[in-house]
Amino acid sequence: MQPRLAPLAPSDALLLFERTRARTDRLAAPLSPEDMMLQSMEDASPAKWHLAHTTWFFEEFILRPRLPTYVSPDDRFAFLFNSYYVQAGPRHARDKRGLVSRPGGEAVRAYRTHVEDALADLMSASRDDADEIAGLVELGCHHEMQHQELLVTDLLHGLSHNPLLPVYREPEPLPVTSEVPLTWTKHDEGLVEIGHDGGGFAYDCEGPRHRTYLTPYEIADRPVTNREWIAFMEDGGYGDARHWLMEGHAVALREGWAHPLYWWQQDDTWWTYTLRGPQPVALDAPVVHVSYYEAEAYARWADARLPTEAEHEIAFETDPIQGNFLDDGPLRPLPGRAIWGDVWEWTASPFTPYPGFRAPEGALGEYNGKFMVNQMVLRGGSCATPRDQMRTSYRTFFYPHQRWQMMGLRLARDL
Incomplete structure (x- = not known):
């Protein structure tokens, strides 16, 4: 993360956090439990994993170091939902993320809520390190935005293997256009x-x-x-x-x-x-x-x-x-x-x-x-x-x- 000329205010970081997490939830809302499990190749990850991994990121890099009283819903999530951070500990194999049927979707959503509530409480408290936490939250939000992009493109790749060619979002006609000159x-x-x-x-x-x-x-x-x-x-x-x-x-x-x-x-x-x-x-x-x-x-x-x-x-x-x-x-x-x-x-x-x-x-x-x-x-x-x-x-x-x-x-x- 690069330093800011002016740090993001904790209140603005909290708003960014809420907006970012809500966007992820909207992207996942149309998906069935089966959709959430799709992993069509090693480069792609299941939508459920994206939801859990971005949650683990806030837990691992903000809540655990900054909030001694924080308790994870399940300490094993750190193994399941770490991606490539060697210094954060061992990780589940990347190409086998689609085989992790449990925890299920409801457990992952409960995990997201648990971390969101804990982080909101942390950011609402009066602390000497509030600006540092705000900077880490901003980084976590941009990390989650990257995974929002991956979520939809990984989903597209997974759905493309279905002979029924299913629809994630209802079709929308494109406007009639003429060729745009190359200048x-x-x-x-x-x-x-x-x-x-x-x-x-x-x-x-x-x-x-x-x-x-x-x-x-x-x-x-x-x-x-x-x-x-x-x-x-x-x-x-x-x-x-x-x-x-x-x-x-x-x-x-x-x-x-x-x-x-x-x-x-x-x-x-x-x-x-x-x-x-x-x-x-x-x-x-x-x-x-x-x-x-x-x-x-x-x-x-x-x-x-x-x-x-x-x-x-x-x-x-x-x-x-x-x-x-x-x-x-x-x-x-x-x-x-x-x-x-x-x-x-x-x-x-x-x-x-x-x-x-x-x-x-x-x-x-x-x-x-x-x-x-x-x-x-x-x-x-x-x-x-x-x-x-x-x-x-x-x-x-x-x-x-x-x-x-x-x-x-x-x-x-x-x-």
């Missing part, structure tokens, strides 16, 4: 500063703020659309090794990739599975569920490239953070010329530490630092990202073969 904005060379400036919340990996040099470039004013992606497919883009990194082409062949995840063709029309059920592919919406390897191949095919994360941050640092986020409800990308939201945009930058980065001491220092290898940075947020979480310096990261998240791309070119 570019030029940026001069020069020494620039990127990274979090210290005002407001940020994760440790977003700093320190530092200087980097950019050569002249131009960046597209919108993400790549489904219409454009279909042209890549029809031109044999998936099968033409000239456009692909060698490793990416090997993965594509091994996995049988010929289109984005969740797509299929029926009567000459491309369809996709969404959280609103099966729908025709919206030609003018941003393409989504493509890996870094696919995005990089498309950029080469289009005689362009992916932007670096520094180019992306500088290009849009003054644009207000408005767009299609989780709070807005579509749960799928929408047509238009959006800067933020809709799809996370792959960059050409590996997820590595910024100059001068040092992970914090203790278990919380494991939050980001130990993942800084073999992953690529994405920028901009998506239709599954809570709006509360977004800021211009926010960098998320995934492995280059992964595509179950709301992943798309925006093009850049050298000048």
